[in-house]
Amino acid sequence: MTVETGGATMVAPNDCELIQLLTPEGERVDHPKYSLSDVDIKGLYRDMVLVRRVDTEAISLQRQGELGIWASLLGQEAAQIGSGRALSPKDMAFPSYREHGVAWCRGLDPVRLLELFRGVNNGGWSPEAYKFHLYTIVIGDQTLHATGYAMGIKQDGAEDEAVIVYFGDGATSQGDVSEAFSWASVFHAPVVFFCQNNQYAISAPQERQSPIPLYQRSRGFGFPGVRVDGNDVLACYEVTRQALRAAREGQGPTLIEAYTYRMGAHTTTDDPTRYRLASELETWRLRDPIERVRAYLARTGQANSAFFDEVEAEATELAAHVREACRALPDPPPLTVFDHVYTGANAVLDAERAQYAAYLNSFEPAGLGQLEGEVAR
Amino acid sequence: MTKLTLSRALNEGMRRALEADPKVMIMGEDVGRLGGVFRVTDRLQKDFGEHRVVDTPLAESGIIGTAIGLALRGYRPVCEIQFDGFVYPATDQIVSQLAKMHYRSRGLVTLPVVIRIPFGGGIGAVEHHSESPEVIFAHTAGLRVVACADAADAFSMIQLAIACDDPVIFFEPKRRYWDKGEVDVSAPLDSALPLDKARIVVPGNDVTVLSYGPLVRTCAEAALAAAEEGRSIEVIDLRSLSPLDMETITASVSRTGRCVVAHEAPVFAGLGAEIAARVTEQCFYHLEAPVLRVGGFATPYPVARLEENYLPDLDRILDAVDRAFAF
Numbered sequence: 001m002t003v004e005t006g007g008a009t010m011v012a013p014n015d016c017e018l019i020q021l022l023t024p025e026g027e028r029v030d031h032p033k034y035s036l037s038d039v040d041i042k043g044l045y046r047d048m049v050l051v052r053r054v055d056t057e058a059i060s061l062q063r064q065g066e067l068g069i070w071a072s073l074l075g076q077e078a079a080q081i082g083s084g085r086a087l088s089p090k091d092m093a094f095p096s097y098r099e100h101g102v103a104w105c106r107g108l109d110p111v112r113l114l115e116l117f118r119g120v121n122n123g124g125w126s127p128e129a130y131k132f133h134l135y136t137i138v139i140g141d142q143t144l145h146a147t148g149y150a151m152g153i154k155q156d157g158a159e160d161e162a163v164i165v166y167f168g169d170g171a172t173s174q175g176d177v178s179e180a181f182s183w184a185s186v187f188h189a190p191v192v193f194f195c196q197n198n199q200y201a202i203s204a205p206q207e208r209q210s211p212i213p214l215y216q217r218s219r220g221f222g223f224p225g226v227r228v229d230g231n232d233v234l235a236c237y238e239v240t241r242q243a244l245r246a247a248r249e250g251q252g253p254t255l256i257e258a259y260t261y262r263m264g265a266h267t268t269t270d271d272p273t274r275y276r277l278a279s280e281l282e283t284w285r286l287r288d289p290i291e292r293v294r295a296y297l298a299r300t301g302q303a304n305s306a307f308f309d310e311v312e313a314e315a316t317e318l319a320a321h322v323r324e325a326c327r328a329l330p331d332p333p334p335l336t337v338f339d340h341v342y343t344g345a346n347a348v349l350d351a352e353r354a355q356y357a358a359y360l361n362s363f364e365p366a367g368l369g370q371l372e373g374e375v376a377r
Numbered sequence: 378m379t380k381l382t383l384s385r386a387l388n389e390g391m392r393r394a395l396e397a398d399p400k401v402m403i404m405g406e407d408v409g410r411l412g413g414v415f416r417v418t419d420r421l422q423k424d425f426g427e428h429r430v431v432d433t434p435l436a437e438s439g440i441i442g443t444a445i446g447l448a449l450r451g452y453r454p455v456c457e458i459q460f461d462g463f464v465y466p467a468t469d470q471i472v473s474q475l476a477k478m479h480y481r482s483r484g485l486v487t488l489p490v491v492i493r494i495p496f497g498g499g500i501g502a503v504e505h506h507s508e509s510p511e512v513i514f515a516h517t518a519g520l521r522v523v524a525c526a527d528a529a530d531a532f533s534m535i536q537l538a539i540a541c542d543d544p545v546i547f548f549e550p551k552r553r554y555w556d557k558g559e560v561d562v563s564a565p566l567d568s569a570l571p572l573d574k575a576r577i578v579v580p581g582n583d584v585t586v587l588s589y590g591p592l593v594r595t596c597a598e599a600a601l602a603a604a605e606e607g608r609s610i611e612v613i614d615l616r617s618l619s620p621l622d623m624e625t626i627t628a629s630v631s632r633t634g635r636c637v638v639a640h641e642a643p644v645f646a647g648l649g650a651e652i653a654a655r656v657t658e659q660c661f662y663h664l665e666a667p668v669l670r671v672g673g674f675a676t677p678y679p680v681a682r683l684e685e686n687y688l689p690d691l692d693r694i695l696d697a698v699d700r701a702f703a704f
Binding site: 121122123124125126127133134136138141143144145146147148149150151152153155156175176179180182183186339340341342343344346347348349351 | 428433434436438439441442443444445446447448449450451452466469470473474478479480481482483484485486487518519521542543573619620621622623624
């Protein structure tokens with residue numbers, strides 16, 4: 001079926017093959033190419049519940065003034081946990097700024113993410129130590145970094161490593177993403193382009209980015225693209241696992257479009273009621289990424305209520321940790337504003353640091369001036 | 378000592394770097410088989426292979442973006458932007474990513490990337506091939522910005538830039554590529570003048586003329602002409618545009634009492650403005666005249682048949698010197 005949209009012919013999503021291994025109702029379905037490998041489904045469930053709880057807690061912390069802003073992952077847990085758990089320890093991940101679930105899979109304490117949104121640093125973890133690069137805010141820039149890194153892997157002759165890079169539907173309009181597709185394809189770089197199509201770039205629907213399904217974009221660049229049910233953690237896991245394996249085996253890049261939905265606002269400053277209908281959200285609620293796994297686990301007897309209660313309790317504990325650790329984060333000392341601009345001395349910067357330090361030291365100790373003022377009066 | 382053109386000196390410098398460190402890579406448009414449109418990378422691909430001297434797709438943002446990724450992987454990419462006016466598509470990657478990664482990672486990530494940019498006019502080129510965008514990068518914290526002016530310095534500066542752990546924007550004076558100079562190719566790198574130091578090219582007593590890149594030679598010629606009239610000009614090649622070597626600058630201006638800054642870039646909000654402000658603040662009681670600037674006009678770079686009007690030449694530099702003595 002094709003529909004006319006403002007003169008452009010658009011292929012309706014129904015025409016696209018959507019890879020799915022677990023239906024929204026929690027039914028396991030088979031796929032001829034993607035047969036599910038051995039995976040801890042209960043573990044995936046636990047991951048998704050925990051990161052959703054962290055997300056909920058972070059939104060509360062923003063509302064309470066503890067964070068400046070927060071970008072919610074609500075609704076995208078399956079895309080992130082499924083792909084994140086498909087990574088091998090040596091694989092490198094390049095996130096945008098919403099990949100809290102992938103960060104979790106890489107072993108990063110969620111508090112480290114909150115540091116960025118609180119404004120105490122820009123994400124001060126070691127990308128190499130966690131194999132998880134810093135968040136990238138400028139849309140699409142990281143796709144080129146990932147591609148260059150993958151070129152380096154190839155140059156090193158490291159056959160057991162690959163790269164995954166995360167970006168959204170909006171990013172596909174950025175020139176850098178097209179350049180990354182070109183580079184990766186031309187140099188046969190071991191990189192997986194993982195596009196979470198959450199339907200909106202802030203307010204702009206995906207139709208504003210592309211008249212054709214996003215996964216088909218790769219075709220013109222000469223590498224395969226697939227669309228996976230982004231709310232199906234099993235499909236996301238398996239499709240990503242196979243794409244990463246192909247990359248490691250020298251088959252070059254793959255584009256994965258994880259078809260999902262941003263159930264929350266773009267960030268805590270956004271108001272999605274201005275650009276989408278409540279009924280749309282209700283439709284996607286029925287495809288919730290966590291509920292379908294819970295239904296599957298319960299119905300097949302793989303998990304009982306004790307397990308679900310246990311995960312719930314763990315989530316509550318994690319939320320408490322996040323809340324307390326966030327509130328305890330100290331502001332960085334003033335002079336650290338000058339730190340790490342350069343790797344060594346820099347005459348201009350060093351002079352500014354010295355001047356500002358002298359300025360700060362020129363004040364009387366806190367409270368003293370006020371006290372003297374009182375006495376004089 | 379060997380007599381080399383400036384472009385050949387850069388080539389020899391890069392060859393040294395490629396030999397010394399297997400992580401050094403050259404990448405850019407036409408840098409491999411062709412050896413670059415100015416032949417600065419001539420024969421390097423032949424000698425070091427396609428994996429170390431990489432002909433990239435034609436996209437400047439892609440060059441810098443992938444260079445960042447390669448640097449994250451431990452490589453030391455040396456990127457060529459073919460012409461000054463083609464760097465703008467890469468500005469986002471340079472300003473938002475390359476310059477800030479060390480800072481935002483609180484020192485955990487270093488990006489030793491060099492971006493070579495042939496800059497300036499005087500070659501009768503079409504639009505976008507004669508610009509001087511250095512101040513955009515000097516204004517961006519996290520970058521080191523340098524410009525070489527002659528063959529000997531180019532040879533050591535490119536090696537120092539590649540060895541530097543900070544990102545370096547390396548400006549090459551394209552109309553001086555064919556200028557020859559004596560180069561000591563056997564000199565050890567640690568005896569070279571550090572990357573962030575200015576150097577006195579022509580010593581003098583009456584006025585300090587500061588410049589960099591293509592105009593250093595013009596200023597030296599102006600000093601020679603002025604000497605015939607009994608006026609002693611001290612010419613300083615800034616070399617480093619960020620950071621500025623204020624120590625060398627203020628020491629000279631404190632002696633001479635007069636200062637002129639010359640560059641091809643527009644005077645308005647150019648590097649000369651920053652230097653004038655700093656010299657005024659730091660040498661106030663030594664100054665006999667305001668710091669004067671001579672440079673490009675507040676216009677886009679003009680057509681080739683007008684560029685002689687736009688580019689500061691010997692006469693315009695001496696005119697500025699005369700004005701400095703008129704106060």
